[in-house]
Amino acid sequence: MSACAVDAAGVAHEKTGAGARIVSLVPSITELLFALGLERQVVGRTGFCVHPRDKVRNVPKVGGTKAVKVDAVRALRPTHLIVNIDENERDTVEQLRAFVPHVVVTHPLTPHDNLSLYALLGAIFDREHEAQRLADALQARLHEAAGHAFAAQNVLYLIWREPWMTVARDTYISAMLRVVNWQTLPDVQGGATGAGRYPSFEFDDAEHAPWLAGVDRILLSSEPYRFTQAHCDALKSDPRMAGKRIELIDGEMVSWYGVRAIDGIAYLMQRASAA
Structure with missing residues (x-):
């Protein structure tokens, strides 16, 4: 029996050959699959799987990350489905599990977790060499970052408005920001899969005033809510934000794991x- 690779759900997967038919429901992992040289085996993706742009356009869409078209997936006859604990709905995954032989569950929470993600997919899809090349590049980037003395900053990373929403410290986003000594506020842990990982708040709520006062920098992400310069300017003109640096940030660079982490760092x- 061939060696097995164990996914985030504790399920062991044996190595597969060139006949694998992969449907990815995770945008950043779709990008990673292409980086591993698996473009001929990726037969389905979500509409949010937009990288690499010149290649994914040829891959059929199967809906969104949370609004998957089950019949569209079935029609593609996948042997492997790749999902993520945060991004995909459990009920939908269970429906798909009924006819997809292999469901690979992922859940990276830190930049270092990408090393095991590369190794997992490399082992399953016979791309160990390519996975090691990516791991070497990420290790070098992490080592480079660790050698810098970045100024400590308390940051508020905004992902939504109406209501305003940010990230807890046990999210991948917060872990990425810590690589450059940026600590997210509020100082809360949201739990493994709970809604508390992305807490909501109001700028004028007295309950939130103490930790908001300690924010040095406000980062307005390009996703999932597409903040614009107009939103940035509006916050800059708010007297409650006086003294805080307010700027837009590329959400893909911060929240996409997989191969994107190398450039993201x-x-x-x-x-x-x-x-």
Whole structure:
């Protein structure tokens, strides 16, 4: 029996050959599959799987990350389905499990977790060499970041408005920001899969005033809510935000794991060094 790779749900997967038919319901992992040289085996993706742009356009869409078209997936006859604990709905995954032989569950929570993610997919789809190449590049980037003395900053990372929403410290986003010594506020842990991982708040709520006062920098992400310069300017003109640096940030660079983490860390290093 061939060696097995164990996914985030504790399920062991044996190595598969070139005949694998993969449907990915995770945008960042779709990008990673292409980086691993698996473009001929990716037969389905979500509408949010937009990278690499020149290649994914040829892959059929199966709905969104949370609004998956089950019949569209079935029609593609996948052997493997790749999902993520945060991004996909459990009930939908269970429906798909009824006819997809292999469901690979992922759940990276830190930049370092990408190393095991590369190894997992490399082992399953016979791309160990390509996975090691990515791991070496990420290790080098992490080592480079660790060698810098970045100024400590308390940051508020906004992902939504009406209501305003941010990230707890046990999210992948918060862990990425810590690479450059940016600590997210509020200082809360949301739990493994709970809604508390993305807490809502109001700027004028007295309950939130103490930790909001300690924010040095407000980052308005490009996703999932697409903040614009107009939103940035509006916050800058708010007297409650006086003294805080307010800027837009590329959400893909911060929240997409997989191969994007390599460039994402470089992006954050550049932002932090320019502060």
